[in-house]
Amino acid sequence: MKAGSLFYDGEALDKFCLITTFMREICYNCFRPKETCLCGFFEPFDPGIKFVFLMHPKEAKRQRTGTGRLAHAGLLDSEILVGIDFTKNERLCALLSDPQYFPVLLYPGEDAWNVEKSGFKEAIGNKRVLAIIIDSTWFCSKKMLRFSTNVTSLPKLSFAGSYKSIFTFKREPSEECVSTIETCYYVIKEFQAAGIVERRGESEGLMTAFKELIKMQLQKENDRIDGKLPNSHASDFKYRTKKEIPKF
Secondary structure, three states: OOOEEEEEOHHHHHHHHHHHHOOOOEOOOOOOEHHHOOHHHOOOEOOOOEEEEEEOHHHHHOOOOOOHHHHHHHEOOEEEEEOOOOOOOHHHHHHHOOOOEEEEEEOOOOOOEOOOOOOHHHHHOOOEEEEEEEEOOHHHHHHHHHHOHHHHOOOEEOOOOOOOOOOOOOOOOOOOOOOHHHHHHHHHHHHHHOOOOOOOOOOHHHHHHHHHHHHHHHHHHHHHHOOOOOOOOOOHHHOOOOOOOOOO
């Protein structure tokens, strides 16, 4: 079974094809090089929530550390839409107007719903939650939301609990800013605990794959410092301190 669907606008598709032409052979499920494919660490499952990842074109180019594709690969019925302004995106507009869904934007805010807020479960009723996730840097996500008025008008959904990211080699505005795949994992766990969705598969595989990604990336950084691998970015020469590989 395929995890979901991937939609590109014309310009993004052209750029994506140009990039992948010069890449190593990749896995078209998690979009990582086949020698570092992470699909073996999880079994795609139905989380009871339809996740839609609105991916910035810059994020779509990133193959090594982007977690949106990895989450998409593990979540059945999920979709990726690539672009910046989604106001007139036909696929997204069709999903938002589909009466079977209860659409929400996964984004923090004082007015955001969470599973513990009174009336949330009743508001969903018998609909399936359509969870929209902005898959981009925090800086670029603000631009995407500014342009995409059909997204910003949605009710927000945030966590009931407090979480800290284990994405140790990526800088975030604060430690409470979790990655895309962590966001999906915690939302699913909270929805299951609140009885909003049934447990239909094993969500732990998402975190297992994510942890392997972290260990793999840190090991490659250490190997570059040791001269076992060439630098892949112009700024790699700045990083000369080897990092401890976590034992999750």
